[in-house]
Amino acid sequence: MASGSTSTTANSLKRKAQENIGADLQPRKLAAIAEGGTNQPLRPSKVAPNANVNRLGKGPPPLTKPRAPALTSSTTTAATRRTTRATSAPPKTAPVRPPARPASRTTSARATAVHDDRFDVLQQQISGIEAARAADAARLDAELAQERAKRSDLQASHEALSRELTNAKSQELAQRKELFIASDELNTLRQRHEREISELQADLRKKDRELRELNEDLRMYQSDLERERETVKGLKATIAQQATAQLSLTAQIGAMQAEKAAFQTEYDRTVGTKADLSIQLERAQKRIAELECEAREGETVRRKLHNMVQELKGNIRVFCRVRPILRSDILSDKLVSSVSSGHISDGTGSPDPEEEARLRDDAMALIAFPDKLDHKEIVVRASSESATGQERKDEWQFTFDKVFEPHSSQAEVFEEISQLAQSCTDGYNVCVFAYGQTGSGKSFTMEGGQTQTTAGMIPRAVEQVFRVADELKTKGWQYKMEGQFLEIYNETINDLLGKGEFDKKKHEIKHDPKTGRTTVTDVNVVPLSSPSQVRTLLSLAQGRRTVAATLMNERSSRSHSVFTLRIRGENTLTGESCEGSLNLVDLAGSERLEKSGAASDKDRLRETQSINKSLSALGDVIAALGEKGEGKSDKHIPYRNSKLTYLLQNSLSGNSKTLMVLNLSPLATHLNESLCSLRFATKVNNTSIGTAKKQTK
Structure with a gap:
């Protein structure tokens, strides 16, 4: 009975194992792997010839790779439990039988051994199936990894194609723009062609009209010719009549000869009168010579008096000029952003007069000019809010030699400077x-505009010098003039009138202590013969001057420019000689780094630092001169701290008549910069540099 139950249990286990194997070997469908946005089915893979499916012979090979299902612990445990019960469970307790029946025990032992062999075979088959399933799973994982790699490659290709498509679209847009531009140019050419055709047609009509007029003139001339022929006939008749008149003329000639005798008598009397006039002329010439001598002496006295007047005014003077508000100031982005779109839309439109007046009032700083008689005072006011919220009003008052209001013209400013230009021809250095x-x-004050009304101080001073030189020719003076134009950029001197490239030559500044003359090596000095030649040189120099854009000004001067006019004069009548120079300097704009916007650009930062350093050195020189004028004779003057102060050493050391023109912006946004400039100008105005000396050859 035990043998029968063991056999039945073994058969049932074998049948369940075969059913599980048959179910696991059925082909399974795998989920499609999406690559590049498309679903591609997996290709059927080859099945190894030694797979367990062929061994067991359970149906045809699968089209897809089978995936061996993992044997669950519950199934294995149940099979193990059933097998254990079938093989190792102790037999039920039976009543002890007599030992006379040993044959049945032997049969039971044999059945148990056969069952154990079959169970081992089944276990080996199950182990083989699990190994085959594991191998299939490994191959499937490898192929899945390859498919994922292909998918990533396809995605990379898709991104590359997308970029190429984007580039193609941008190229297409560029080509469309070029097509539109070409279309506009074609329309322009068509319009030009039509305009030229209309002009040629107009010329043709004009020629036709002229031809008709010439034909009409020809007819007129032919009629005139006929009239002249008739006139000739009349003249021939007249000649015949004149022959008769000749006889009467002969009688008249006789009468004229009698009159000639009377005129001869009158001429003799005139000769006597001429002798008396010659004596009077000699006396007048002597008087003219005496007056010319007195005029030359008066010119010498005038020069001395003129120099005394300039010394009384001070050898270093400060003028203050406030420029007017420009339309570009009130139409700037900051102001336009506060205006409604109905008045100013893009910063280029024209506001109505009321809106423009309001913008001017908002942009204008509180600057007053209380001195209406002498025009020497300027008052700056500002209101601010304290930390407690209370309004605080500040007021600063400054006094200078002359203050020019925004409406002052270039001619009014030069009227005060013209006397200094006169001093050049007298043999003094002027700066x-x-x-x-x-x-x-x-730059507008020094160079001005293109018209005669807006001409700046440099062209006006040159014209003044040439005009005075021409006037002094009648008093025996002959002048020779020459000019040079230098630029100081980043502590480097450039020759604006030179022909070579900038920064290629090393220019050195030299001072002659005996003559007080300042020269710069390797610079182009041009002889000057007329003011128009000077204007040409100024335009040439301005084209080469270093300029760049900053936030403070669209086209700001980034360098100091120094125009020097040297004058040598000789008087052949008195033997006097003199040598003077006129230095006209346009300093670079002083500004703070945060105001100029130069902190983000290394080149602009270096330029701004160099400009501020040279202007600071100028302030140090003026401060040292002020201390020296107060009695500190041993005070060192730091002229060598910058190229600018070293070049202007003789203009600042007392050998020159110096004028500083302080230019101010009227905008409220520039109030702090204006106050800094006013304080610096006050320091200069309070400085005494001594008495200028006349330069002789």
Whole structure:
């Protein structure tokens, strides 16, 4: 009975194992792997010839790779439990039988051994199936990894194609733009062609009209010719009549000869009168010579008096000029952003007069000019809010030699400077330099515009010098003039009139202590013969001057420019000689780094630092001169701290008549910069540099 139960249990286990194997070997469908946005089915893989499916012979090979299902612990445990019960479970307790039946025990032992062999075979088959399933799973994982790699490659290709498509679209847009531009140019050419055709047609009509007029003139001339022929006939008749008149003329000639005798008598009397007039002329010439001598002496006295007047005014003077508000100031982005779109849409439109007046009032700083008689005072006011919320009003008052209001013209400013230009022809060194922040109008003050009304100090001073030189020719003076134009950029001197490239030559500044003359090596000095030649040189130099854009001014001067006019004069009548120079300096704009926007650009930062360093050195020189004028004779003057102060050493040391023109911006946004400039100008105005000396050869 035990043998029968063991056999039945073994058969049932074998049948369940075969059913599980048959179910696991059925082909399974795997989920499709998406690559590049498309679903591609897996290709059927080859099945190894030694797979367990062929061994067991359970149906045809699968089309897809089978995936061996993992044997669950519950199934294995149940099979193990059933097998254990079938093989190792102790037999039920039976009543002890007599030992006379040993044959049945032997049969039971044999059945148990056969069952154990079959169970081992089944276990080996199950182990083989599990190994085959594990191998299939490994191959499937490898192929899945390859498919994922292909998918990533396809995604990379898709991204590359997308970029190429984007580039193609951008190229297509560029080509469309070029097509539109070409279309506009074609339309322009068509319009030009039509305009030329209309002009040629107009010329043709004009020629036709002229031809008709010439034909009409021809007819007129032919009629005139006929009339002249008739006139000739009349003249021939007249000649015949004149022959008769000749006889009467002969009688008249006789009468004229009698009159000639009377005129001869009158001429003799005139000769006597001429002798008396010659004596009077000699006396007048002697008087003219005496008056010319007195005029020359008076010119010498005038020069002395003129120099005394200039010394009384001070050898270093400061003028202050406030420029007017420009339309570009009130139409700037900051102001336009506060205006409604109905008045100013893009910053280029024209506001109505009321809106423009309001913008001017908002942009204008509180600057007053209380001295209406002498025009020497300027008052700056500002209101601010304290930390407690209370309004605080500040007021600063400054006094200078002359203050020019925004409506002052270039001619009014030069009227005060013309006397200094006169001193050049008298043999003195004169220096006029413009100081102020960027955009305050320095270049306009010094160079001006293209018209005669807007001409700046440099062309006006040159014209003044040439005019005075021409006037002094009648008093025996002959002048020779020459000019040079230098630029100091990043502590490097450039020759604006030279032919070579900038920064290629090393220019050195030299001072002659005996003559007080300053020279710069390897610079181009041009002889000057007329003011028009000077204007040409100025335009040439301005084209080569270093300029760049900053936030303070669209086209700001980034360098100091120094125009020097040297004058040598000789008087052949008195033997006098003199040598003077006129230095006209347009300083670079003084500004703070945060105001100029140069902190983000290394080149602009270096330029701004160099400009501020040279202007600071100029302030140190003026401060040292002020201390020296107060009695500190041993005070060192730091002229060598910058190329600018070293070049202007003789203009600042007392051997020159110096004028500083302070230029201010009227905008409220520039109030702090204006106050800094006013304080610096006050320091200069309070400085005494001594008495200028006349330069002789």
